[in-house]
Amino acid sequence: MIRLEKRPEPSRAFALAAPVLAVVATMIAGGMLFAALGNDPVASIVTIFWEPLFGEFAFYYRPQLLIKGAPLVLIAIGLSLGFKAGIWNIGAEGQYIMGALFGAGVGLAFYPAATWYVFPLMVIAGAAGGWVWAMIPALLKVRFGTNEILVSLMLVYVAEQFLASMSLGLLRNPEGMGFPGSRNLQQYPSAYNADLIAGSGMHWGVVAALVAVIFGYVLLARHRLGFAIRVTGEAPRAARFSGVNPARLILFCLGTSGLLAGLAGLFEVSGPAGQVTIDFNVGYGFTAIIVAFLGRLHPVGILLAGGLMALTYIGGDIASSNLGLPAAAIQVFQGMLLFFLLAFDLFTNFRLRLGRTEAV
């Protein structure tokens, strides 16, 4: 018989090794999946993990890594704060959309004024949009004890309806000949979130993501609020005893994650995406949940996990266009990554015992 036995102390070695083991296991299981679909497993894995970084067209893919990775990291940092405290914001996708709408809305309101303060105002508006959207589940939870998981998730669909309505109505490009979608902000220099170094993919969102990583790290390691978050996650009663105000913590965690998701949306709509369209959101808000856990809720881990996730996205795209792998297979592959991570994560706190053991 196989049984799990709780370790007396969590294993540090396993905590560090689990993500690596999860990636390796994903490669093996994913390879088997691709082989079953009739593809060369080794070539598929190499395409996904190697091609974007060191392949022939890496000069094109590397900036893409930053563009895809930045929103994931930015959102995941915010989510990780709440997750650490047991506050589950599942609706970052909606906050991301609202951030984009608020930010783009402000930018378009100034069109075609050419002044320096348009973009900063858009950043503030984007952050505010995400924050407001996250404060809805936060206030409902604090005031009425509603479940933030359900409320924040349902608000994603509300936000999607807003997005559709905006791109068909209020924000539609008046010179767009009736097509849905707003003006392209890439063609409005005051509002354009351009690459800081041309062609590098390094836009303001990437900077914001890096700042968020540092902010998250300092907050958790050095600040009272971060300590309150960690204590609340570990032992809610001890947190109350030590003086943490649970309501304030909920407002802070949900608010911060919404704010960062809103920023991610703003940087995306004003940069790589360029315009508000019906299908503007591509699931960064949900994928960031995976990124947060893959990075085991640690800011530096999230930075690495965001990079890895972006890599599988881009590698997956290449694999599906070059090798004809179905998009669903790529999604399964990404799902495997989370599955294996959670599975290996178990062994941080438990150890596997074969045969009969005595219960203690």
Next chain:
Amino acid sequence: MTQLMSLDGLTKAYPGVVANDDVSLSIASGEVHALLGENGAGKSTLVKMIYGLVKPDKGRMRMNGADYAPAEPRAARAAGVGMVFQHFSLFDALSVAENIALGMENAPRMRALSARIRAVSETYGLPLSPDRIVGDLSAGERQRVEIIRCLLQEPKLLIMDEPTSVLTPQEVDILFQTLRKLSAEGTAILYISHKLEEIRALCDAATILRGGKVVATCVPSETTARDMAEMMVGSVLKVPTRAGKVPGETVLKLEGLSAPAPNAFGMPLRDIGFDLRSGEVLGIGGVAGNGQDELLAALSGEMTVKPGMIRFQGTDIGALRPTARRALGLLAAPEERLGHAAVPDMTLTENAMLTGAARERLEHHGFLDWDAAKRFANNIIERFDVRTPGPSATARSLSGGNLQKFVIGREVMQRPEVLVVNQPTWGVDASAAAAIRQALLDLAEKGAAVIVISQDLDELMEISDRFAALNEGRLSATMPALGLDVAEIGQMMGGTHGMEVAHV
């Protein structure tokens, strides 16, 4: 009396510690045998081996002359060994009968089971309605559920782990009558406790463990409690000392403190009032679950209360939260060490930060000074003799007594004006308990006011200046502790909670 069970050279080692080293003892039918020892002396391991929870590395057990080696508790129960644990394993939301059925191999139909529960409870003077929901029961009644659960299996040997820690003196008397009746019927009882007077009153023989070894055996009725304590500890016991002192001014005043129960199984506080003066120790007794946790929460600030109910040095602090109360000098140490007073998976440094941030200046403008926290943790470890590798050990890795010394030490070191502690020595070995009590007395000596909430009456009598008892969320009038007798205390604690004497 015929020999029922004999243990011969039982040894059990865990990584880094030999929990039991060549332990032998024998129990006759109808004998009440005490197992004495400090925390960590190996009592739990020994009974776990008898109950089939742990397998010995060496040695053998015989029961009724035949080899006895239970592979699991089920086998032990089948052989006639029953055990009542110190911590009850009951489901709050289920009825008494349902809880008992869950623990049985072939549970009879509910109606038949209820009838049997009634019969057993009648016979042994443990009145208990099978239909009541366990969540509504007092601790004493819950214990009855566990005892009846065992008695239904008609055990030949009943193991009881610290059974009186949750009972009023009257309830203890009734439990003892039940146990004596069982013993008269030929059931052997292995009785684990560190309350020496109880053992002297109840037990026929005692085996004393220290460091996993049998260090002595004695006949409790012929041995003084002090001698037994010293055999347990292995040295001369230091009894806390206190100097008589005139209390100072009123620092804390509770008036009509009422609060609803914080959760479904909590206890509302009802019209609690007392004055606490600096330099005095107020002992609050009572059976567990009568509002102790809630009173501590109301004082620590975890639960805020209406205006006018709590005044600290004249200021109304009912609406203040824990941090603000701490800043004023009102500190607390809750009963539950792991998960309430300390975060199990965090280091001692982090746990020092938990309550020490404001008063010890471990925090500047919201930023935490971990070096200072580590120094603070080190100071606590040093002054309170906390046995640990160092401040980076996790709270979980400490033994109960050491963690408790750390938790109490953390508050005492912050020089409180008023310190409220709940069960300061619960599950703590005798020498640690003495150290903790001494620290509380020293604190009062220096002019702080101390409230000790405890279920250990001996402890309360030892350190309190005044005594009051909680019952159903109400606090009795406070009385000078000196000269109170057990019967009076029992009445203050609410009498017998509906228990009656065994129908022998």
